[in-house]
Amino acid sequence: MPTRILPAVGDADAVRSITTLLSQLPDAEPVPPVTDSTQLVDTLARLAAESVDELPEVVLVHERIGPVPALELIREVALRFPAVGVILVTSDAGPGLFQAAMDHGARGLVALPLHYEELAARVSVVAQWSVGVRRHLGSGADVLTGPGGTVVTVSGAKGGVGTTVTAVQLALAAQASGRSTAVLDLDLQTGDVASYLDVQFRRSVADLAAITDISPRVLADAVFRHDSGLALLLAPAEGERGEDVTDRAARAVVGALRSRYDVVVIDCGAQLGGAGAAAVETADRALLVTTPDVVAVRGAKRAVRMWDRLQIRKAEETTVVVNRHTRTTEIQPPLIARITGAPVAATTVPAHYKELQGAVDAGRLHELDGRSTVRQALWGLAAELGLVTAPVPAGKTGRAVVLRRRKGGAG
Incomplete structure (x- = not known):
């Protein structure tokens, strides 16, 4: 042979x-x-x-x-x-x-x-x-034989465009459909995943930065298991520790997560350092969230061009997600696609922040009402991206679906 x-x-x-x-x-x-x-x-x-x-x-x-x-x-x-x-x-x-x-x-x-x-x-x-x-x-050994789980990065065209909400809801949709899912917060200085999910934690991604061989046990020690079923690897509480997470460390962490989970969603924030760039480069799907206003769209255009120049990600391999969309706004998705030079997701997220405010303020984003048009749109985006194995009923939370599946003896 x-x-x-x-x-x-x-x-x-x-x-x-x-x-x-x-x-x-x-x-x-x-x-x-x-x-x-x-x-x-x-x-x-x-x-x-x-x-x-x-x-x-x-x-x-x-x-x-x-x-x-x-x-x-x-x-x-x-x-x-x-x-x-x-x-x-x-x-x-x-x-x-x-x-x-x-x-x-x-x-x-x-x-x-x-x-x-x-x-x-x-x-x-x-x-x-x-x-x-x-x-x-x-012979049937339990060894990873393919490319591993799907890695999706979520970056912001600028601060405040909804990057963390998008990342968390995509992860919840994947988890609720029966796929093991991890969220990695690589917004290293200002990451808010822990706040959005009301998590008190001791370990973070910075604790893995100096480890050259991340074993399953070491990874499990650093991961926080959330009530929703999500595995969370969080940004350090002390922002200065984020400097410890180099591009090399980020690749090792992402590789370890990919080998253990079906879906890995990475919140890269709006400031792309070496760690975030490494994640975007190795991701299966790279999302860039923008709002339909001039400043944000210009930021998205800058990011797409910078990624292309630095050979982090080609423009055609980046997907722009339009958040806070309305039919009456002057800047619509086709125009955003022309300005940025990158494809725009077919699913847009409506401008209904009031639906989110209570869940965000309480740190209970995972309990966002299933009837929320924002949640429905983001879970629809998860389906568009291929992150869910089957449609999840709109009125069900991720935890409810997980508990029902366990009681039924599946998965």
């Missing part, structure tokens, strides 16, 4: 030399190379969605791949696609980098300039390892 090898190389000269050498390996089937980290993860996710058997046995990650650094990319691939063996291609073959690569999940390292014998030997060993893992997965 041929060994499928996928090179992830951003440098054109390196692509030519690596693909030429790979074509000479016995029983090798080189896959067309990918040129950046986003393309690699997207390619593997698409293949994994079909079957774990569709994934290449070996991925070669070049040290100059971007925009995600090579070691961080290796960690993400190892977390999301554990049946794929990753080899780091690097000019630094010293013991320090070797150990770092192993710690991040690589199965091997080959030095530049490449030599046939070394590459052939390493590919052979890693391919055998990958085949063994897949045989183990086929």
Whole structure:
């Protein structure tokens, strides 16, 4: 059986030399190379969605791949696609980098300039390892075999546009439909998820920032289990601790959550730092919430263009959500789509803040009346995004549905 090898190389000269050498390996089937980290993860996710058997046995990650650094990319691939063996291609073959690569999940390292014998030997060993893992997965072991849960980021065009309300209600809709759901508050200095859900907590995402290998037990210790059934990983109560959560830490946290929950909703707030940028880049869906006014729409346009310039997210891969929409406002969704250059969700959220005020002031957003047009719209948005497995009756809260399901012995 041929060994499928996928090179992830951003440098054109390196692509030519690596693909030429790979074509000479016995029983090798080189896959067309990918040129950046986003393309690699997207390619593997698409293949994994079909079957774990569709994934290449070996991925070669070049040290100059971007925009995600090579070691961080290796960690993400190892977390999301554990049946794929990753080899780091690097000019630094010293013991320090070797150990770092192993710690991040690589199965091997080959030095530049490449030599046939070394590459052939390493590919052979890693391919055998990958085949063994897949045989183990086929025996029914409880191991993550695909891209994991769905990650959705919710960012604001500016402050006060309804980012947290949107994130929490999307999560509640997913949870109520029977999917295990986590909310991650990455609005690190001013996060309000805890206030909206009346939560008193001791641990936060900052407590995971220095941990290089987030085990299920470590993650469980940091997560707050809410009455609604949601798992909450909250922003630190002391805003200055948010600086501890780097882009590297954010990727590790998001990867750990993705491997444990069906849906992960991330509140990124309106100020996008390194952690939020890492989350937006790796998310399956990235939402940008705006209100239909000139200042907010200009903010949305700036954000879309900045994400595109920094290679965080392409404009066509960002979904704009219009909050506080009315039919009489001059700025309507088609105009917002033209201004921002990004697609706008078909579901708009009506301007009925009075429906929310009581639940928000009491910190009981999860108990928002099911007849609320705002909640109905946001749960409809969750359905549009594919976050719910089945429609949830409008008059039911997430907790009621969860309790009924448990009593019935399902799920």
